[in-house]
Amino acid sequence: MPRYAHQAKKRFGQHFLHDRNIIDKMLRALSLQPTDRVVEIGPGPGALTFPLLEMLPRLDVVEIDRDVIAWWQEQPQAQGKLHIHAQDALKLDIPGLRGDSEPLRLIGNLPYNISTPLIFHFLQHREHIRDMLFMLQKEVVDRITAEPNSKDYSRLSVMVQYYCETHYLLKIGPGAFSPPPKVDSAVVYLKPWATPPYVAKDEAQFGKLVAQAFSQRRKTLRNTLKELLTAEQMESVGIDPTRRAETLSGEDFVNLANLL
Numbered sequence: 001m002p003r004y005a006h007q008a009k010k011r012f013g014q015h016f017l018h019d020r021n022i023i024d025k026m027l028r029a030l031s032l033q034p035t036d037r038v039v040e041i042g043p044g045p046g047a048l049t050f051p052l053l054e055m056l057p058r059l060d061v062v063e064i065d066r067d068v069i070a071w072w073q074e075q076p077q078a079q080g081k082l083h084i085h086a087q088d089a090l091k092l093d094i095p096g097l098r099g100d101s102e103p104l105r106l107i108g109n110l111p112y113n114i115s116t117p118l119i120f121h122f123l124q125h126r127e128h129i130r131d132m133l134f135m136l137q138k139e140v141v142d143r144i145t146a147e148p149n150s151k152d153y154s155r156l157s158v159m160v161q162y163y164c165e166t167h168y169l170l171k172i173g174p175g176a177f178s179p180p181p182k183v184d185s186a187v188v189y190l191k192p193w194a195t196p197p198y199v200a201k202d203e204a205q206f207g208k209l210v211a212q213a214f215s216q217r218r219k220t221l222r223n224t225l226k227e228l229l230t231a232e233q234m235e236s237v238g239i240d241p242t243r244r245a246e247t248l249s250g251e252d253f254v255n256l257a258n259l260l
């Protein structure tokens with residue numbers, strides 16, 4: 001794989017993937033068609049980008065590191081195909097990028113230091129997104145895909161699962177990257193629901209209630225939600241106020257939020 005001579009920058013969460021087998025598995029998981037509108041977040045030196053350029057007539061990438069951007073501008077494989085958005089992915093204008101085209105397919109080995117806010121940014125614009133395939137810190141993928149009553153079940157599980165179907169695809173050790181990160185990584189596939197299984201009347205209220213319920217994991221709902229709901233209200237939707245947030249399904253949270 002082509003390499004450019006540049007030191008990985010910690011502040012941009014740069015850990016470059018070099019394991020061909022993992023790269024192939026990620027790309028196969030997408031079953032790409034040449035007509036797909038693909039956007040890669042953080043191409044770096046191109047572990048995913050070069051194979052994507054071979055499969056697609058057009059590829060959009062979002063990259064913050066100016067050295068990486070300058071290097072891409074000189075790559076012959078990029079000419080006429082690669083559309084570089086030289087900016088912070090947290091500020092990416094998703095509706096603008098989609099324009100009149102098909103909903104976007106997002107892919108990336110995300111900078112781990114901003115992966116959660118990035119996912120929330122994308123979820124806000126989910127009507128413009130067909131699906132997302134991300135390499136993340138394994139601990140974050142564990143939380144995204146966790147079921148109720150497990151130790152990883154958290155605000156992130158409830159919120160991401162409210163908006164998307166989630167699939168844990170594969171676990172990857174630090175050795176697949178250079179420099180190796182201190183943590184394990186994993187690949188998650190997220191697909192915004194075509195028909196959401198349950199719908200909150202007010203999503204802002206729902207988000208607030210979920211955050212409040214998980215603010216103190218060990219405490220009962222009667223305690224954590226006392227400023228929002230009475231014990232009687234919780235019982236009216238079949239939820240015992242002595243339960244803890246980690247025992248509630250997404251639908252339970254929606255039923256509680258719909259009382260607000």
Ligand code: SAH
Pocket residue numbers: 012013014015016017018041042043044045046047048062063064065068087088089090108109110111114
């Ligand atoms: N996809 C490459 C690089 C992954 S490292 C590979 O797998 O090898 C993460 C990449 O995201 C780096 O290229 C880094 O410069 C870029 N990046 C970090 N913060 C970013 C941000 N806020 N917006 C866009 N790109 C960012």
